[in-house]
Amino acid sequence: MSPIHIYQDLPSEEGPLIKEQVYDLAGLGDPNEFLQSLLGADEKGYIGPSAMEPTPGWTSGVSGMSAWLALYGQSIPVIQPDQGQRPLRITPIDYVSQSIIHAIPQLNHKGSSLIYHIPSLPLPLTWYQAYTAIQDYWSRPVNSILHDQKLPTAASYFSTNKALSKAKFLMRYYFRPNKTNVTKKSPLDIDQSKWLELASNTRNNLAKQYLHPWEYDTSRFDALLSKTGIEWIEPYDRLDLYSYLMQSCFGVKIYTLHAGPQTRTSVLDSTCDCALYSVIKSKAMENNQPSYPSLINEPFQSIVYTEEEMRQRVQHMMDITMTSLHHPKQSLEDEKVWKPVWIEYINDTLEDWCTIIESQSHNEKRWKLDENAELAKVTVLNDAKVIEAIHQVSERSGMPAEKVMDEAVKSLNRIQERTQLSYAWFAASYLEKLFKTMFSCIRINKVDLVKIQHCVQNKQKVVYVPVNRTVLDPILVWFLAIRYDLPIPALVLDEALAILGPISDILRLAGAVFIKRDPSARSVLTTGVTSAYLRHLLRERGALTMVLEKVRSRSGLLQRPYNDGLLEMIQQEKDVVFVPVNLTYEEIPDLDHLVKQDLQHLKSTKSTTISGLNRTKSQRMSTPTKLSRPSDSRAQRVRSRSLGHGQLHLLKQDEEHESSSNKKNHIGKVLVGFGEPVYLKSDSENQDIASEIQREQKKAVVLSPVSLIAAILLFSRVQGNMIDLETMKEYLKYLYNFVKVQGISVDWQESESVLNLAYYANQLQEIFILDSIFAVVYLSLNTLNDDNSSVFLERFEFLATLFQPYISMSWDIKKEYDRLLDKYKENYDMQQFSLLASFIYPTIDSFWVTLCALSALVDDVKALPYSLIPILTQWIGMHLISGRRTIYSEVLSAEYSQNAIKSFFQFDLLSTEPAKMILSPDAQMLMQALGLPTNEDLVVKQEKVSKKMGATVIDPKEEAMIQLGYTLIQSMVSK
Structure with missing residues (x-):
């Protein structure tokens, strides 16, 4: 008998304790x-x-x-x-x-x-x-x-x-x-x-x-x-x-x-915490109140609308925001549709919010908001550098100092933050709901968290420096500071982010400061005002958030620090600590948009005529009709290999995906890593702060299994786009163990196009770079013995030197070569070498294709516009793909081409000259007629070239290029 069978025979009183x-x-x-x-x-x-x-x-x-x-x-x-x-x-x-x-x-x-x-x-x-x-x-x-x-x-x-x-x-x-009325039933x-x-x-x-x-x-x-x-x-x-x-x-x-x-x-395992959801467990299991403000976690209330109406309005606001993140171009085109609704909803919600939280003034202790604009104005205008800039401008222009000071006030008004305490709390509450709609988890290591909390205990000024991958990076760091009771920063952002619609409004409410990061676009006066105001914000708020890169990477590689002068401004303050942050997204919200930008895909509805040359729309880029196109039949045969699964119209398919009514909002996990804090030294003028911060950012990377899977899938291209699950499992286990040995965190718990996969796989390049170079050289020689050891070392040194500026890293090549030789001399696997080499084969091909584009400098063409080289590279790459000379569609990437050019500059093979210095007036007029800017530098061949490692380069430019190309091709023989 069970309790269900015998309960009817028991006494009718409630609550007897029955032992069965x-x-x-x-x-x-x-x-x-x-x-x-x-x-x-x-x-x-x-x-x-x-x-x-x-x-x-x-x-x-x-x-x-x-x-x-x-x-x-x-x-x-x-x-x-x-x-x-x-x-x-x-x-x-x-x-x-x-x-x-x-x-x-x-x-x-x-x-x-x-x-x-x-x-x-x-x-x-x-x-x-x-x-x-x-x-x-x-x-x-x-x-x-x-x-x-x-x-x-x-x-x-x-x-x-x-x-x-x-x-x-x-x-x-x-x-x-x-459910069947809303989504298709499975x-x-x-x-x-x-x-x-x-x-x-x-x-x-x-x-x-x-x-x-x-x-x-x-x-x-x-x-x-x-x-x-x-x-x-x-x-x-x-x-x-x-x-x-x-x-x-x-x-x-x-x-x-x-x-x-x-x-x-x-x-998550016991060593990690979730910034979004762990508070739920903490409240339920431990019955305590964590530092997470309850004000943020509560639903929005209203004195006018019902609870259901508020839920619908907030959901509509989040839909508008996520559309602007996933499809920024489409959002800009539909601005007249969503903007009136957005403004109405956010104004009403803010008004109700400010009314409701007036009584919760105790929260002000968490925030150091400077709502006194007059105090900021007095502080900035009395700054020594601003006064010096005012006198300098006044002397040069002959304008009265008072009028120059008025211009300084105008500059300050343009960049000054205009948020209030209630607005900032609203932004935090809205972001909490938005992130719970977008992310299933924001993973952060508890040890890293304790390390950062410890370094800010001494009341030092904090500057958070996240890797620039999405527009969400600064606001995510801002949210983490609120969540874990860290100093809440002011957001120092480029003024280009001020015109992104809903997300820009949220940034303003959070206290963003939009400045001109381009030094050439800032006057002496603007630079002085910006420097003074940023230091004022750092003193008053105690924390800032900024990024080193100029723009977000279109290929997934870490960009070089941009020399915008912001670090020098901040270094003038004392007791400043920089906190490097590396954010890894399982899926980048606007990755399709970034890939299109990298391909320089210009969307137009009609043909454009420039100087009598008709240009029509191609599936990949604007294509001159008078140039011969690759054979369609040949292209169709190879695109299944180069683009994956027969994607004949990569960008067209992305456009159709964008225009579909089913918008995907969920983008997986966010993996947060903190590097070791970087402190200012006593002789900070000689300290390379940017390099130290970026080095710690790289160490703080937390890999997603998506990156490992993407790299293995891309490797399968050399085997005809076929790989069985057992082989994938073996490769995955090998890469996972490789990464763990190096002490790199991995969140061990199919994509629309090859370039999307490449974005995630490129996160592995910096981790495996030297092993990959060693594998490439080994496979090009098929053996390593005393007879070819000198050739092996020569090729390794050459490729390592070539990749140093590409990856923005430096190393002792001879020392690394000896280490890898000891590592692989007795214990190596050809299949693993093939996998490692596949990580950089696309990059080597991009070097080769860029060299093909630069070969025009060998003949009568003495200079090429810098912006024209990626387009020329894409054209050549397209022909090579259709002719089966390369299987890597990464050669179509403009960012790959630009990085290759930077490496060639490091070899002193190329140099730049202003267009107005070497072109005749007639040539400049023709450039303008073709739509090419005349104020950018031209790439010219270097007259005197010195001897470099790994390639015998003599004075004639032609032989230098031939030798460089030959060495690259030799490294790819085994492919």
């Missing part, structure tokens, strides 16, 4: 039958997914606790609203298996006639806490549940009024919109009526079982286990039940609900 011993009248009998009867007892309703073996969260079928979790995944709660404080009984299936395995040898089959009840885990957990963990998992954006179908919060569901809670549930579930979806039937049976059975507080007698089973030792039980005693329940939901989604795209576990 169920007798097996037939005896134990055959061991197989005993095991079947054991697992068929009432405990089967409380058996949950595995905790450790074979994998955390493993389950099979819709039974026991797995059925409950699956119902929650369908937004159907199974526990009654008044049962929140009931203890949760759950026993992982691997714990059950271990218990049986250890108990059976201790059984006495002759005399025993009892069913031995397996005890639940001895960890206190209420249904309120369990529901919080389950709701936390199913509410994350990766699980693709519509907003109006998500489970209510635990506080809302477990209210004191049971009838009201049940009515709310019925209203939310039975009157919600049908063929793997289980029929809705079966879910309702399962939910009804489960809720009825639970209602009967929870009518009385049952207690199972497990003393006999405990006695058996006491003879086996407790070593195997200890890991279960330390089990984190909150994480176990979330991992169980993940297992149910994978093994029962057939998962879906972008499905990854949301559980």
Whole structure:
């Protein structure tokens, strides 16, 4: 008998404590039958997914606790609203298996006639806490549940009024919109009526079982286990039940609900924290109030609109913001549509927000906002450098000093932040909701966090320096500072970010300062005012956020620091510490847009005539019709190799994806890494701060498995775009171990085009660069012995020297060569060498194709416009791809070409001259007629070239280029 069968025969009073011993009248009998009867007892309703073996969260079928979790995944709660404080009984299936395995040898089959009840885990957990963990998992954006179908919060569901809670549930579930009306139904979806039937049976059975507080007698089973030792039980005693329940939901989604795209576990190991969701666990399990301000986590309220109306308005605002992030060009074109709505909603929400939080003035202690514009004005205008600049401009121009001072005030007004405390708190609350819609996790290492918190304890001024990958980087750092009680920074951004629509408005509310970063675009007066104001902000706010790079990378490689003078301005302050930050996104929001920019894809609807030359629209770029196009038939045969899976019209497909009505908002995880703080030295004038910061940024990288998978998929191009899963698994294991040995963090827990994959794979270049160069040289020679050791070293030195400026790194080449020689002399694998070499083969091809473009300098062409070389490179690359001379579509990247040119400059093979210095007036007029700027530098051949490592270069430019190209081609012989 089970409690469900005998409860009717019990006294009617509520609350009796019943100890159950169920007798097996037939005896134990055959061991197989005993095991079947054991697992068929009432405990089967409380058996949950595995905790450790074979994998955390493993389950099979819709039974026991797995059925409950699956119902929650369908937004159907199974526990009654008044049962929140009931203890949760759950026993992982691997714990059950271990218990049986250890108990059976201790059984006495002759005399025993009892069913031995397996005890639940001895960890206190209420249904309120369990529901919080389950709701936390199913509410994350990766699980693709519509907003109006998500489970209510635990506080809302477990209210004191049971009838009201049940009515709310019925209203939310039975009157919600049908999924099939919103999204296309998957063929793997289980029929809705079966879910309702399962939910009804489960809720009825639970209602009967929870009518009385049952207690199972497990003393006999405990006695058996006491003879086996407790070593195997200890890991279960330390089990984190909150994480176990979330991992169980993940297992149910994978093994029962057939998962879906972008499905990854949301559980982090004990060394990491989630900036978005860990506060939920902290409040539920530890019952404490973390530093995370409750003001940010609360829903927006209004004195005019209802709760549902506010939810819809905020959701509309987030949709507008995410559209501007994913499709910036489309958002700009539709500005007349969304802008009036955006302005109305944000003004109304801000007005209500300011009214509601007036009473919460205690939050002002967290923020050092300088709302006194007059104080800033006095401080800046009395700065010594500003006064010097005013006198200098006045003397040069003859303008009165008073009028020059008025211009200084105007410059200050243009860059001065205009936020208020209430506005900043609104921005933080809005970003919290936006990030929870976009990211399933913001992962941060606890050790790194403690390190940064320790370095700011001495009241030092802090400058956060994130790697510039997306427009979200500065605002993410700003949000992390609020979340972890770090000094909250002012955002120092380029003025180009002030015209990005909704995201620019949020940046302004957060306290962004938009300045001219280009030194040539700043006057002496503007530079002085900018320097004074930034130092004033640093003193008043205690923290700034800035980036080193000029623009975001279009290829995924780390850009060189831009000499904008901001670091020199900040170095004038004392007690400043720089905090390098490296943010890794599993998916870049506007990656398609960045790739298009890299390809210089100009979208137009009609042909343009320039100087009598017709230009029409090509699928890849503007193409002169008078030039011969690659053979379409040949191109079609090879594009499946170069672009992957037969993508004949890469950019056209991206455009169709952009215009589709189904906009993808979720972009996976954000992995945050902090480098070692960089302190100003006493002789800071001789200190290369930018290089030190960027070096720490590189060390702080946290790799995503997406990068490793992308690199392996790109390697498969050399094998005809074919790779089996077992081989991929072996390569993945090899790369993972390689990275871990170097102490680099990895978040170990298919893309639309090759260039998208290349963006993620390029994150590995800097990690594997020297090993990849060694592999390339080895494969080009097919052996390493004493006979060819000098040639091997020569090629290695040449490629290493060539890649130094490309990667913005420097090393002792001879020392590194000896290290790699010892590493691989006896222990190497040709397949692993091929994989490592594939990381830089596209870059070597880009060097080669750029050299083909520069070969025009050998003949009568004496100079080329700098901006024309990437376009010429793309043209040559297109012909080479169609002619099967290269399989790498990365050669079409403008950024690859620009980086190759920079490397050639380092070799003194090329130089630049102003166009107006070497071109005749007629030539300049022709350039203007062709739409080419005359104020940019021209690339010219270097007359005197010195001898460089790895390539014998003599004075004639032609022989230098020929030798360089020959060396590159020789390094690729084995491909």
